[in-house]
Amino acid sequence: MADPFGAVPGAVIDDAGLQHVGNPLAEQRALAQGAAVAPLGDRRVLVVSGEDRLTWLDSLTSQAVAGLAPGESTELLVLDPQGRVEHAASVVDDGESAWLIVDRADAEPLLAWLRRMRFRLRVDPRDADDEVAVVGGTAAALAAVAPAAPSGIPLVWRDPWPAVSAGGHAYAPNDGHPGLERDWSEAIVPRAEWAALAARAAAGEVALAGLQAADALRVAAWRPRWAREVDERSLPHESDWLRTAVHLSKGCYRGQETVAKVHNLGHPPRRLVALQLDGSDSVLPAPGDEVRIGDDVVGAVTSAALHFEEGPIALAIVRRSTPVDAGLVVATADGELAAAQEAIVPPDAGATAYVPRITRLSRRAAAQRQP
Template structure:
């Protein structure tokens, strides 16, 4: 099976999703470029990145949606089904979870915040239907009621301070603002990246669940020049630069959380049994994941970026595939890719693009020794590029 085929194609969205995007309150703003995922940019993607990173703008996340789980057993139930320890999750506390298949492969992912009455799951829009369907099948006789809350709520992202300008929903008097724990190592987690300074260490990212009326208010405020907005391209660039995996980009049908360094925030290694837990433990304690996530600094024209699934090669051999590629306002063209574990960390890589082959400098995220390892030497990051003009 080729590397290109193992990666899930980008979701095109259902007819209902296209209708939602067509009625997007941000679509009519000056310079807005909107597709089925939502607001891509407003004419200045690099400037929007800078504003978003500094807290001067917020980003409507049309590619994200909301599921809600009510019922007295909701946290213990989710705890028993997923990779995260949730039984003691306090109201307002942020975490994330993975749903794994019996062999430990990632099937679904969700950001989680509970308000004392409801567990709110922020998920990639393309994953929502499948995750909700699976959760409903797993209810048995427990007191839980998962539902799609996308018709009630939207999601807006930005720094914690920037989101002060947004009125987060608070149906149980707890503001529904999820603070991304990445790249910290949460309780029960483990980090494989061995750089001296993780590139996401200074990243401040949060996502607010808002009513659609509030999303419209933010759009009106942006039209009046009272609120600055950034598009999905800006949000994705900051994510890629922070080596932050996402379900829609980095997950395929074979991926293990170890391969993406996702154990640091989404897996609790010492919690009770759940589906896929045996594989997670074996790979972490006894073996090595067969593939590993790397960051790529891409050479060539800044206007040429590889597509998702583009082949990564060592010489003539295909050794992996690009999962995300973006033009960053400081680092220039960058990408994330999943490659074979055995690819040497100093290997000269090339990446296929529509304009031809370009070279790619590899930065190690998950080292080949990840898994059954003691002390892996820390690495120095590649020097940052001059800011893009």
């Protein structure tokens, strides 16, 4: 199926969708200011209908969703028995069905797992990719699109990040958190509306931003994502995901014992950091590039972007023991990049961790910290 946004002037399309329309930095600014919307072709929507859907999802996942009100937004994780992240989903319920927005690569594995877990309950998980698509932007900008509303409730998911949801816990400081500056929602739209948005954009009636712009704003907000920050070892604690995706005092679910033990009695073995990168050579690292202190590999980049205000930035997972004041180096295919870190998750992360207020690093301050 051809991507309808290919007809938009300047559009660059790949398998994930619309990457940009000619100027990713300008698109970031427009997206942040509510002057553009982003077709999120790298997302996919699953639907769970049936009377038992919310209590069923509550019993299987990290989030308390049994009492989720129609139109309310949350997110959840599916963990393995050792508490590692297997799947993630953004959730909005319309009173009759729960709609799950997931990263495209996770859709089929998550759907297969949900179907295996139905047992004799009144639930029906299915793929809605042929019916709907996802558009992102500020709440005001999404007024330019008409979300699906099969039960009379507009299907718009409002990102709770970085607020601490009921039952959650924050490891990063709340005061000065960069995510507070990010206004982000995702509208689930009928496929006909998706095509109509592309036609309006091609006619110059609505401004678009690509996936590169949307992801740059996410990275700047320290917002974890399944497609980037999750690997086979990931615990939700490591990326500060307890604040929005985990309810620490709800009933049992798979992986719950590990979640509680790491939070209350220990520390996650790795931690997420934000990196301000040396931009003098216009080089960005790729996910998986090694993060080093001298010759010692201490972690790897998970996401990287060229931000319209902050310049080259990245998120990385590093060993818990990595000193918070250490100057880091990222090994890229084009050479080494100096990197100054901001500790998103502190080394002593846990129920009693002291989380100081962190002053945001300017690009100049980051450069001055490099040896």
